[in-house]
Amino acid sequence: xxxxxxxxxxxxxxxxxxxxxxxxxxxxxxxxxxxxxxxxxxxxxxxxxxxxxxxxxxxxxxxxxxxxxxxxxxxxxxxxxxxxxxxxxxxxxxxxxxxxxxxxxxxxxxxxxxxxxxxxxxxxxxxxxxxxxxxxxxxxxxxxxxxxxxxxxxxxxxxxxxxxxxxxxxxxxxxxxxxxxxxxxxxxxxxxxxxxxxxxxxxxxxxxxxxxxxxxx
Numbered sequence: 083x084x085x086x087x088x089x090x091x092x093x094x095x096x097x098x099x100x101x102x103x104x105x106x107x108x109x110x111x112x113x114x115x116x117x118x119x120x121x122x123x124x125x126x127x128x129x130x131x132x133x134x135x136x137x138x139x140x141x142x143x144x145x146x147x148x149x150x151x152x153x154x155x156x157x158x159x160x161x162x163x164x165x166x167x168x169x170x171x172x173x174x175x176x177x178x179x180x181x182x183x184x185x186x187x188x189x190x191x192x193x194x195x196x197x198x199x200x201x202x203x204x205x206x207x208x209x210x211x212x213x214x215x216x217x218x219x220x221x222x223x224x225x226x227x228x229x230x231x232x233x234x235x236x237x238x239x240x241x242x243x244x245x246x247x248x249x250x251x252x253x254x255x256x257x258x259x260x261x262x263x264x265x266x267x268x269x270x271x272x273x274x275x276x277x278x279x280x281x282x283x284x285x286x287x288x289x290x291x292x293x294x295x296x297x298x299x
Contacts, residue, residue: 104158106134153178166221182206
């Protein structure tokens with residue numbers, strides 16, 4: 083059974099985010115056949131098949147070899163990969179192949195546990211690297227959005243989430259949408275006061291906070 087077909091069957095059976103065995107995905111990404119890897123490791127093809135099917139763990143002595151061979155952290159070879167982890171692996175592959183140079187840094191807003199909201203993001207001389215970085219950030223946001231929806235089994239605010247999706251689909255480039263969301267973030271203390279897009283935003287928030295106060299149930 084082929085790689086794509088096995089992956090589809092897993093997705094249909096278990097639902098949710100598509101997960102793949104790390105070694106299986108990496109071999110597919112690098113276009114390496116099982117027999118080819120087996121020859122490089124000096125073992126039988128059957129061993130590779132057993133690792134991928136989860137019938138046998140990858141012996142610890144081979145993990146450093148795989149890590150050096152693919153320039154990917156050893157932990158990825160033995161686990162089921164999420165979409166985000168697959169992107170991280172693609173990024174490492176690109177970094178090794180392209181050897182990109184960081185031309186500059188730009189400051190971006192990131193609402194993450196280990197960030198101080200404004201993060202210096204590298205800008206590479208190869209657009210492929212900048213693209214994969216953006217894809218990774220999108221995947222993180224999708225994961226967080228999904229987790230927010232699934233906080234409770236019967237989410238009473240599903241209509242709110244539906245409206246947010248509609249706004250993103252149809253009006254995400256409208257300035258008033260960005261300004262209103264930023265204002266709401268400050269009002270509900272999700273954002274610290276010192277995070278402010280521009281002076282006009284302060285005036286906008288001063289006016290809209292009066293409305294929020296009037297209708298804060």
